[in-house]
Amino acid sequence: MSAIGVFDSGVGGLTVAREIIRQLPNENLVYFGDTARVPYGIKSPQTVTRFSIENILFLLKQDVKLICVACNTASSFALPVIKNNFRVPIIGVINPGVREAVYASQNKRIGVIGTKGTIKSRTYETEIKQFDPKVKVTAVACPLFVPFVEEGWLSGEVVLSVARKYLNPLKEAGVDTVILGCTHYPLLKPVIQGILGSQVTLIDSAKQVAFEIKKILASEELLNRGKGGKHKFYVSDNPEWFSSLAQRFMGRKILNVKKVDNNV
Amino acid sequence: MSAIGVFDSGVGGLTVAREIIRQLPNENLVYFGDTARVPYGIKSPQTVTRFSIENILFLLKQDVKLICVACNTASSFALPVIKNNFRVPIIGVINPGVREAVYASQNKRIGVIGTKGTIKSRTYETEIKQFDPKVKVTAVACPLFVPFVEEGWLSGEVVLSVARKYLNPLKEAGVDTVILGCTHYPLLKPVIQGILGSQVTLIDSAKQVAFEIKKILASEELLNRGKGGKHKFYVSDNPEWFSSLAQRFMGRKILNVKKVDNNV
Numbered sequence: 001m002s003a004i005g006v007f008d009s010g011v012g013g014l015t016v017a018r019e020i021i022r023q024l025p026n027e028n029l030v031y032f033g034d035t036a037r038v039p040y041g042i043k044s045p046q047t048v049t050r051f052s053i054e055n056i057l058f059l060l061k062q063d064v065k066l067i068c069v070a071c072n073t074a075s076s077f078a079l080p081v082i083k084n085n086f087r088v089p090i091i092g093v094i095n096p097g098v099r100e101a102v103y104a105s106q107n108k109r110i111g112v113i114g115t116k117g118t119i120k121s122r123t124y125e126t127e128i129k130q131f132d133p134k135v136k137v138t139a140v141a142c143p144l145f146v147p148f149v150e151e152g153w154l155s156g157e158v159v160l161s162v163a164r165k166y167l168n169p170l171k172e173a174g175v176d177t178v179i180l181g182c183t184h185y186p187l188l189k190p191v192i193q194g195i196l197g198s199q200v201t202l203i204d205s206a207k208q209v210a211f212e213i214k215k216i217l218a219s220e221e222l223l224n225r226g227k228g229g230k231h232k233f234y235v236s237d238n239p240e241w242f243s244s245l246a247q248r249f250m251g252r253k254i255l256n257v258k259k260v261d262n263n264v
Numbered sequence: 265m266s267a268i269g270v271f272d273s274g275v276g277g278l279t280v281a282r283e284i285i286r287q288l289p290n291e292n293l294v295y296f297g298d299t300a301r302v303p304y305g306i307k308s309p310q311t312v313t314r315f316s317i318e319n320i321l322f323l324l325k326q327d328v329k330l331i332c333v334a335c336n337t338a339s340s341f342a343l344p345v346i347k348n349n350f351r352v353p354i355i356g357v358i359n360p361g362v363r364e365a366v367y368a369s370q371n372k373r374i375g376v377i378g379t380k381g382t383i384k385s386r387t388y389e390t391e392i393k394q395f396d397p398k399v400k401v402t403a404v405a406c407p408l409f410v411p412f413v414e415e416g417w418l419s420g421e422v423v424l425s426v427a428r429k430y431l432n433p434l435k436e437a438g439v440d441t442v443i444l445g446c447t448h449y450p451l452l453k454p455v456i457q458g459i460l461g462s463q464v465t466l467i468d469s470a471k472q473v474a475f476e477i478k479k480i481l482a483s484e485e486l487l488n489r490g491k492g493g494k495h496k497f498y499v500s501d502n503p504e505w506f507s508s509l510a511q512r513f514m515g516r517k518i519l520n521v522k523k524v525d526n527n528v
Binding site for chain 2: 035036037038042043044046047143144147148150151153157158161162236237238241
């Protein structure tokens with residue numbers, strides 16, 4: 001039975017895969033993490049788009065019926081190019097997060113945090129304005145958050161002090177809703193919430209992404225009617241490193257991670 | 265006239281290129297930074313070796329007479345495979361740093377700091393022991409140093425506090441000499457020296473690497489007899505980002521950085 005394909009630059013997309021598995025427990029899932037070329041957040045639109053196309057071609061070889069781009073940078077840069085050009089639906093993580101944030105915000109001031117690439121692309125701003133032109137968007141790049149999460153620095157004075165510096169413009173702008181525009185950031189939720197205060201809503205798009213995938217599969221009558229989906233995990237490098245980080249992102253161990261070559 | 269080829273995963277190798285240009289002002293130099301796949305420090309030996317071979321093949325197309333692997337991770341992982349297999353001499357950055365450190369150390373306790381890959385490879389330990397089996401080596405990975413340098417966080421409480429944590433094992437081991445086993449680390453010299461104290465000698469292998477290149481070119485009668493070398497800079501992604509960081513690493517602006525595809 002065909003699977004849901006998910007790709008990311010590395011491990012971050014596992015926060016999205018986890019939610020897809022939770023909401024669609026009967027679906028097969030194939031995950032690809034491009035760990036040989038991670039991270040994407042500092043790379044150019046052209047290069048991220050090329051990598052994304054290579055990842056999609058790899059997933060299509062694995063018999064997938066839908067592909068989720070579980071990486072904000074790839075969604076920002078590549079989605080316009082790849083969205084309607086392949087033989088299966090391709091879902092990014094920007095639009096679902098945007099929709100949720102616009103509904104959640106009362107004061108129409110929304111903050112966005114992400115990688116340099118995601119913020120520079122201004123994709124979040126553009127999509128938010130399309131939903132509601134009146135929203136004031138404050139977008140900030142937080143380049144040290146990904147290394148912190150991957151090194152397991154999820155709390156403590158160092159992380160707090162960097163986070164305070166990054167998040168200050170959001171506090172000054174008086175946002176009531178903040179989009180966690182990078183799949184690594186949900187792991188820093190306690191730190192971010194602590195700094196912004198409990199009155200600020202943090203939007204982690206994973207739930208909304210999984211919900212949208214469910215809707216599309218249902219409407220196209222592609223839902224798996226069998227029981228108990230199977231999950232396969234592929235990476236382009238370092239399967240052991242991926243496995244060891246998976247616990248942090250998936251909440252459980254992943255065994256049998258296979259190394260493959262995704263170069264076309 | 266043939267050039268000296270230099271490659272690195274990204275911008276770090278510019279600290280080595282700068283020293284080569286200083287000691288060999290009449291030589292042409294071709295630099296390649298693999299910015300599409302940076303960083304190498306978290307990737308597997310197989311992948312780093314594959315990338316290194318692709319970089320070497322690119323440089324050989326540019327008419328080089330010698331290649332310098334200006335990246336500690338690539339030197340650690342790939343040098344044993346690539347050293348004697350190409351048609352020009354290939355020089356890494358490990359051996360020159362080791363030699364200088366062994367000469368500098370009085371108490372025979374040497375510290376090494378580097379990326380995860382470099383430290384995990386134990387290449388520094390092996391090479392130090394080959395010079396002097398009595399030396400006690402303490403090696404520590406400092407994975408957040410590269411992101412700090414690339415983000416321009418070269419001082420301040422955050423960097424100090426992370427550096428104190430990383431360097432503590434070196435202080436406890438009582439080392440009198442520390443090898444900066446990553447081309448980014450010379451930019452953190454003031455922080456590192458401040459924590460370790462002025463009695464500790466920091467070894468930045470760039471000077472020694474340039475000196476060794478000079479020696480080899482002289483002995484093979486390959487030195488350029490003309491005046492005023494030309495310098496070319498290529499990257500696999502983001503020439504603007506590379507140019508903007510070059511000031512920090514080279515001490516001067518680099519114009520005309522060309523983007524090329526180094527995939528074989």
